[in-house]
Amino acid sequence: MEIKNFTITKRDGSKDRFSLDKIMNAIVKAFESVEQPADLGTISKILSHLDMHDDIKVEDIQNQVEEALMREGFYKVAKSFMLYRQQHSEDRETLAKLQFLSDYCESVNAATGSKYDANANVEHKNIATLIGELPKSNFIRLNRRLLTDRIKKMYGKQLADEYIDKLTHHFIYKNDETSLANYCASITMYPWLIGGTLSIGGNSTAPTNLKSFCGSFVNMVFMVSSMLSGACATPEFLMYMNYFIGKEYGEDYYKRPNDQADLSLRKRTIDKVITDCFEQIVYTLNQPTGARNYQAVFWNIAYYDKYYFDSIFGEFYFPDGSRPDWEGLSWLQKRFMKWFNKERTKTLLTFPVETMALLTNKDGECLDPEWGDFTAEMYSEGHSFFTYMSDNADSLSSCCRLRNEITDNGFSYTLGAGGVSTGSKSVLTINLNRCIQYAVNHRLDYLDYLGTVIDLCHKVQLAYNENLKELQEHGMLPLFDAGYINISRQYLTIGINGLVEAAEFMGLKITPNDDYLHFVQGILGLIEKYNKQYRTKDVMFNCEMIPAENVGVKHAKWDREDGYFVPRDCYNSYFYVVEDDSLTILDKFKLHGAPYIEHLTGGSALHMNLEEHLSKNQYKQLLKVAAKEGCNYFTFNIPNTICNDCGTIDKRYLHECPHCHSKNVDYMTRIIGYLKRVSNFSQPRQEEAARRYYASAAK
Amino acid sequence: MLKYVNTDVVFQEIPDEVTLAINISNCPCHCPGCHSHYLWEDIGTSLDTQAIDAFVTKYGKNITCLAFMGGDCAPKEVNELANYIHEAYPQYKVGWYSGRLRIPSVVKKTDFDYIKVGPYIKHLGPLGKPTTNQRMYRQNNAGTFDDITYRFWRK
Numbered sequence: 001m002e003i004k005n006f007t008i009t010k011r012d013g014s015k016d017r018f019s020l021d022k023i024m025n026a027i028v029k030a031f032e033s034v035e036q037p038a039d040l041g042t043i044s045k046i047l048s049h050l051d052m053h054d055d056i057k058v059e060d061i062q063n064q065v066e067e068a069l070m071r072e073g074f075y076k077v078a079k080s081f082m083l084y085r086q087q088h089s090e091d092r093e094t095l096a097k098l099q100f101l102s103d104y105c106e107s108v109n110a111a112t113g114s115k116y117d118a119n120a121n122v123e124h125k126n127i128a129t130l131i132g133e134l135p136k137s138n139f140i141r142l143n144r145r146l147l148t149d150r151i152k153k154m155y156g157k158q159l160a161d162e163y164i165d166k167l168t169h170h171f172i173y174k175n176d177e178t179s180l181a182n183y184c185a186s187i188t189m190y191p192w193l194i195g196g197t198l199s200i201g202g203n204s205t206a207p208t209n210l211k212s213f214c215g216s217f218v219n220m221v222f223m224v225s226s227m228l229s230g231a232c233a234t235p236e237f238l239m240y241m242n243y244f245i246g247k248e249y250g251e252d253y254y255k256r257p258n259d260q261a262d263l264s265l266r267k268r269t270i271d272k273v274i275t276d277c278f279e280q281i282v283y284t285l286n287q288p289t290g291a292r293n294y295q296a297v298f299w300n301i302a303y304y305d306k307y308y309f310d311s312i313f314g315e316f317y318f319p320d321g322s323r324p325d326w327e328g329l330s331w332l333q334k335r336f337m338k339w340f341n342k343e344r345t346k347t348l349l350t351f352p353v354e355t356m357a358l359l360t361n362k363d364g365e366c367l368d369p370e371w372g373d374f375t376a377e378m379y380s381e382g383h384s385f386f387t388y389m390s391d392n393a394d395s396l397s398s399c400c401r402l403r404n405e406i407t408d409n410g411f412s413y414t415l416g417a418g419g420v421s422t423g424s425k426s427v428l429t430i431n432l433n434r435c436i437q438y439a440v441n442h443r444l445d446y447l448d449y450l451g452t453v454i455d456l457c458h459k460v461q462l463a464y465n466e467n468l469k470e471l472q473e474h475g476m477l478p479l480f481d482a483g484y485i486n487i488s489r490q491y492l493t494i495g496i497n498g499l500v501e502a503a504e505f506m507g508l509k510i511t512p513n514d515d516y517l518h519f520v521q522g523i524l525g526l527i528e529k530y531n532k533q534y535r536t537k538d539v540m541f542n543c544e545m546i547p548a549e550n551v552g553v554k555h556a557k558w559d560r561e562d563g564y565f566v567p568r569d570c571y572n573s574y575f576y577v578v579e580d581d582s583l584t585i586l587d588k589f590k591l592h593g594a595p596y597i598e599h600l601t602g603g604s605a606l607h608m609n610l611e612e613h614l615s616k617n618q619y620k621q622l623l624k625v626a627a628k629e630g631c632n633y634f635t636f637n638i639p640n641t642i643c644n645d646c647g648t649i650d651k652r653y654l655h656e657c658p659h660c661h662s663k664n665v666d667y668m669t670r671i672i673g674y675l676k677r678v679s680n681f682s683q684p685r686q687e688e689a690a691r692r693y694y695a696s697a698a699k
Numbered sequence: 700m701l702k703y704v705n706t707d708v709v710f711q712e713i714p715d716e717v718t719l720a721i722n723i724s725n726c727p728c729h730c731p732g733c734h735s736h737y738l739w740e741d742i743g744t745s746l747d748t749q750a751i752d753a754f755v756t757k758y759g760k761n762i763t764c765l766a767f768m769g770g771d772c773a774p775k776e777v778n779e780l781a782n783y784i785h786e787a788y789p790q791y792k793v794g795w796y797s798g799r800l801r802i803p804s805v806v807k808k809t810d811f812d813y814i815k816v817g818p819y820i821k822h823l824g825p826l827g828k829p830t831t832n833q834r835m836y837r838q839n840n841a842g843t844f845d846d847i848t849y850r851f852w853r854k
Contacts, residue, residue: 584708586761610710617715625717625761 006054008061011092018052027065030081036074046072097134104130111550128294136178143177150463163460170558171435171453173551175427175495176229182468182477183493184230184298185423187484189240192220194319199482200224206319213244214277218284221299225289227479231298231353233423235312238301238336242329243318245274254331274332275339282340286351299351303333305371307359311392334374341383345649348642348668354385362391364627376619379636382651386605386635389627423485424493424602426464428457429546431555432523433498433571437505437564447526454494454527458534458541461492465539488538493602494527495546498555500572505565510577512590520575524599531601544602547573574606585610586625594630606634611653613638639667701725701776702743706754708762713794713813714835714850716764719754721746723769723777728798732821738769748783755788766794766813774803781810812838826851 007015024043031038049068050061062085069078110125144164151160166172176183196205197220204220207213217237225232245253249261249270257271268276288294304312306326313324343349356375359367366372375387430453439449471477472487480487499520500510508516524543531541548555552571560566572578575591583591585608592606614622619636626634641650643657644664656663702724709720725741733739744750754765765784770777774797781793794813801816802808815826817833824831829852836844 585710586708586758589761612711614710615715618710618717621717621763628760 006052009055009057011058023047023061023065030077030084033080034076036077101130104133132294139178139180143180146467147460147463150467151460154463154466155459159456159459162456166453166456170555171431172457173429173431175429175546179229181227181229182425183423183427184228184232185479185485185490186233186235187224189220189234189236191483193240197223200478200484207244210244210248210277213241214280218281221285221297222289224479224484225297231300233300233302235302238332239313239324239329242325242332246325246328251325251328254328274335278336278339282343282349286349296351301352301354303337303354303356305358305366305368306330307367308357337378337383341378341381345651348649356385356387358387358389360389360391360627364624366623372620372623376616376623379619380613380616382613382638384635384637386633387623388633390632423490425468425490426461427493427495427544427546428461429495429497429551430454430457431498432496433501433505433555434559434564436502447522450523450526454530457494458530461541462534462539465492491540491542491602494531494541494543496543497546497548497551498571499523499545500575500577501567504567510580511583512587517595520596521599528599528601542602543600545573545600545604589625589629589631592631592634597632603633606631607637608634609637611638613651637669639669642666642668701746701770701773702741703746704738704743712796713764713766714847716792717762718764718766718794719758719762720766720768723767725772726769726798727772728818730798730819733819746780748780751780751784764792764794766796768796769798771798774806778806778810785810808844809838809842814844
């Protein structure tokens with residue numbers, strides 16, 4: 001070995017002068033550790049095997065030392081040297097964790113502090129959230145290993161390598177990689193109704209009255225949510241509650257809500273008993289949850305108009321043989337919405353995320369005018385919820401944004417009744433902006449190139465599915481075994497992000513125009529083609545425009561660093577440019593209308609941002625517009641004002657507290673489906689919220 | 700000849716309607732403190748029945764009302780267009796934002812469903828302020844007009 005003045009590359013990438021003494025020292029120490037003598041002759045023999053060059057990495061030198069030791073027959077010494085290296089790499093990992101810990105403690109909020117998946121659903125930053133953050137990197141490694149091992153088995157090593165390559169170069173993104181659980185589900189509560197939580201490992205038996213319904217419901221949702229990484233939807237919640245109220249106070253209870261219901265000194269009315277139940281359930285479920293890293297459970301519910309209700313629950317029977325009573329449920333749904341809207345002026349309540357399911361006719365008129373009217377009324381009163389409109393009862397929203405098509409209304413539950421057990425098992429997202437730019441820059445047909453990426457995603461998802469099946473075979477997924485969710489009615493989801501940005505790169509105008517539509521349909525149609533191709537009787541795929549709270553920010557950052565065209569700091573989760581103020585509200589409905597979303601089988605929720613609330617008649621007109629354009633899933637988003645000084649919550653978008661006139665106000669808005677304080681979002685998301693154009697009506 | 704500079708779909712200008720607001724140029728009012736200076740010049744595209752037909756084709760059933768924002772340079776022409784809309788497309792309401800103190804006698808008021816009158820006077824404030832001098836009227840079934848300015852004042 002020739003000793004020259006050259007540099008080495010350290011682990012952090014920095015350069016240092018090469019020092020022979022350091023290597024000799026390390027070798028001597030290794031000999032000493034196993035109590036073997038090391039004379040100068042031995043050492044120089046070992047050194048003579050080393051092949052040094054300028055900028056050599058420390059790791060490479062150490063590898064060479066290991067080999068040299070073994071070549072000279074010092075196996076025990078080599079082993080000791082390897083153990084020493086391993087110990088140091090573990091120390092370095094701990095050191096990195098310590099660094100993360102102190103960075104996290106100093107970050108402004110939990111979402112900005114989170115390294116792996118910034119999430120505004122975590123309101124506070126404390127020891128409990130920190131405990132949740134720390135093992136995330138290990139989960140990512142574990143999940144990648146589980147998946148690549150399976151891909152190797154199913155498709156060979158080359159595809160496994162391809163997956164990791166695409167993942168680490170940010171062509172694709174695996175959502176919820178920090179969790180081991182499958183993603184989100186709309187559950188049927190029927191197994192719980194007949195058997196309590198015993199079948200999923202709980203200890204409560206079937207609910208028998210209103211009180212046990214409320215208590216056990218909360219426990220059941222907590223248990224189910226701890227076995228999911230995303231949302232838990234309970235579309236039957238109010239229907240069951242109506243049943244138990246009816247058992248307690250008579251099926252016609254809603255005709256006399258002001259009757260006295262108890263003999264206590266408080267003389268509570270039936271109505272008061274019911275709203276007390278709402279209070280108990282809603283406040284409990286909005287608490288931060290231990291089993292979910294101090295996040296609240298993502299709880300969703302649905303409201304139905306009469307026709308949707310008939311279509312979904314027309315064949316439903318309760319265990320006692322009775323059938324759900326529409327009149328009572330209709331009253332209870334309205335009561336809950338009114339109560340929840342009012343309660344939200346007292347406290348920031350994020351959950352449940354609500355979806356109103358309305359059936360329309362071909363002319364865009366609501367089949368049930370009473371519920372169409374009530375929907376507009378609730379919007380005009382400032383309530384924030386999603387509306388799902390369809391001319392057949394084909395879907396249910398299982399989480400705040402994911403729409404799953406229900407092929408047969410979900411009535412195959414073998415115990416004679418049912419509900420809806422659907423959802424998404426796993427989401428794998430394609431960064432369209434990078435894929436398309438890469439293809440164009442390399443003179444490839446972008447659809448051909450995208451086809452290879454989409455095909456890869458399907459194979460990876462199938463591998464994920466096999467892993468899930470294995471977990472189930474070992475009894476690890478009681479939600480499936482107990483019948484809350486049906487594994488073959490859950491989708492494998494292909495997510496998309498960066499669609500608008502890719503279109504801008506292609507020089508397209510992001511307005512309702514044929515070129516843009518053609519571009520959108522080309523891409524989404526291709527994904528759907530693969531979704532159909534890979535569909536079997538056990539596996540279904542859908543495609544969703546993901547809300548990308550943190551992915552949108554990450555993609556923009558990574559793509560910019562790698563020299564791609566990146567027009568904004570956070571990729572859109574809409575078909576239009578969120579800060580573009582030249583588009584009218586009608587344009588935005590058009591851009592989320594049938595021609596654009598037809599292949600988006602997993603849905604995308606239009607968040608129509610408005611600066612001020614509209615009147616009931618105006619909302620009624622906009623519901624018509626949505627139905628006519630075929631925009632089937634949307635919400636209106638008017639930032640609510642919350643005073644940081646006196647705590648007043650106002651449904652309007654104000655710059656000053658109407659109560660104490662403080663200018664220190666924060667806003668609650670829906671950026672990604674659920675209503676949260678803007679200051680809980682990660683830094684780049686807050687900036688997006690500030691830039692976002694709230695269509696101002698008053699000139 | 701009436702000309703317009705641009706249009707927008709608006710909600711606050713006409714209560715309960717989803718309105719296509721047509722911003723007309725060459726405004727003679729020149730209110731001190733005007734928010735729409737760009738409408739003072741004689742610029743833009745001709746606003747005639749063909750332009751109205753094009754709006755209707757574009758927006759169809761998505762809007763419920765068309766409103767002329769300005770046009771005080773040629774009130775008679777605004778009136779003729781309002782009349783044309785009601786004749787050709789009876790499904791739409793018609794509104795007019797005039798900056799005049801009163802509607803000239805040559806105009807047939809019943810050709811409009813909503814009329815706003817009054818210049819913008821800075822210290823009295825816009826329609827949204829209870830101190831405003833501006834007034835919004837809505838035609839009722841009897842063909843007379845009700846003052847609905849209070850609808851702009853937030854509870």
